[in-house]
Amino acid sequence: MKIRSVAVLGAGAVGAYIIWGVSKCKDIKLGVIAEGERAERLTRNGCMINQETYHPEVWTPEEAKGVDLIIVALKYGALPGALDSLRRSVGEHTTVMSLMNGIDSEELIAAEIGASHVLPSLIKIASHKEGTGYCFNPETTIGIIFGELEAPYYSARVRAIEELFENAGMRYRITEDIEAEIWSKFRLNVSNNLPQAVLGAGVGCYQDSVHMRAISTGLRRELEAVAEAKGIDLSKADTSSNHGSAVPPTARYSTLQDLDAGRHTEIDMFSGALMRMGQELGIPTPYNEYTYHMIKALEEKNDGKFDYTGQSSETTCAK
Structure with a gap:
């Protein structure tokens, strides 16, 4: 061939x-x-x-x-x-x-x-x-x-x-071990791609902020729990595939690039997919649920949903 x-x-x-x-x-x-x-x-x-x-x-x-x-x-x-x-x-x-x-x-x-x-x-x-x-x-x-x-x-x-x-x-x-490798990249995307998209900062934020590392860790642990329940052995890919291509601290991964450009993101295939699998398996995914809704709200912001200029000056009450 x-x-x-x-x-x-x-x-x-x-x-x-x-x-x-x-x-x-x-x-x-x-x-x-x-x-x-x-x-x-x-x-x-x-x-x-x-x-x-x-x-x-x-x-x-x-x-x-x-x-x-x-x-x-x-x-x-x-x-x-x-x-x-x-x-x-x-x-x-x-x-x-x-x-x-x-x-x-x-x-x-x-x-x-x-x-x-x-x-x-x-x-x-x-x-x-x-x-x-x-x-x-x-x-x-x-x-x-x-x-x-x-x-x-x-x-x-x-x-x-x-x-x-x-x-x-x-x-x-x-x-x-291609299945483990695909899930390993999925883990990278969920834990490294998404938090910086919410923050709107380069990937150096993971080195410089304990708070960003905590969010990344929470997302990763939820994914690993789902993977284990599905019989995916991520350890098979850990030695060869637990990192992405080398980038400077200013780098902005794909989800943040999409938000920067005013495009809709791939959040449905990241946290959205994990939420669905978590529900099917009875595994809580609170970090992913928050991240999913936050990025969806940022998409709505890009779409102009929260542009209130020119609207009535009528006030609303906080609830």
């Missing part, structure tokens, strides 16, 4: 890393799956990555049909609307890797296209938007972690993807 064609679904912060790497492989056909106005914009403007413009091909799902590898790099809220495009793109021998945050994107994708197409994976990259493009440091990027759920772990498709990433100069690691 050899990867000869790659399609990217989602050309944002994560998709940019794939385009940056695979574009260097002259024997690989690379395209971005898009339709309508988004396809027109990508065709016209390309993708700005690390201050350089890339022009991957832009394919409709029908044009992408049967590619060897599809990499899904969408925001969580965009996945439901993209499942039809994904289904129309997958051929009999297509492998699909989801580099989305959270722990259920592979389950949602498998329900649409069949679990046999899905190779579980994750990415650790500190990518951020600058102007109309995305920037990341290739040297500090941990990269893509992937693997089969069961033996044979070094399967033909794993070997083929390893060869692709090696030729592309991309960081990667193959694991026999």
Whole structure:
């Protein structure tokens, strides 16, 4: 098996890393799956990555049909609307890797296209938007972690993807404990991504504030309790995957980047998912419940819900 064609679904912060790497492989056909106005914009403007413009091909799902590898790099809220495009793109021998945050994107994708197409994976990259493009440091990027759920772990498709990433100069690691690795990244996102989003400060806040460390610890412990109840052994990933890509103290992770830009966040796939699982398992998740509602309120603030200028001067009473 050899990867000869790659399609990217989602050309944002994560998709940019794939385009940056695979574009260097002259024997690989690379395209971005898009339709309508988004396809027109990508065709016209390309993708700005690390201050350089890339022009991957832009394919409709029908044009992408049967590619060897599809990499899904969408925001969580965009996945439901993209499942039809994904289904129309997958051929009999297509492998699909989801580099989305959270722990259920592979389950949602498998329900649409069949679990046999899905190779579980994750990415650790500190990518951020600058102007109309995305920037990341290739040297500090941990990269893509992937693997089969069961033996044979070094399967033909794993070997083929390893060869692709090696030729592309991309960081990667193959694991026999991919489920634990995905949950380990989920733990990082919940405990490190969310508290700073509420505070609105760079990640240095975790070093400089005992209060921020206490919030992070509370969120993490709730997640670990849910993981243990679900039979996820996070210790299998602790030695290899308990940290993210190196960043300066000013760094702002994805949830805070979304709030800064006035976008809705992925809080539903972080604390929202943990709350649902906690309720099903009878595990209290007060830190996650507070964080969920706080970030939802910040989204409402960005939406203008609390802009009372120009409204009646009639007073209200505190309750």
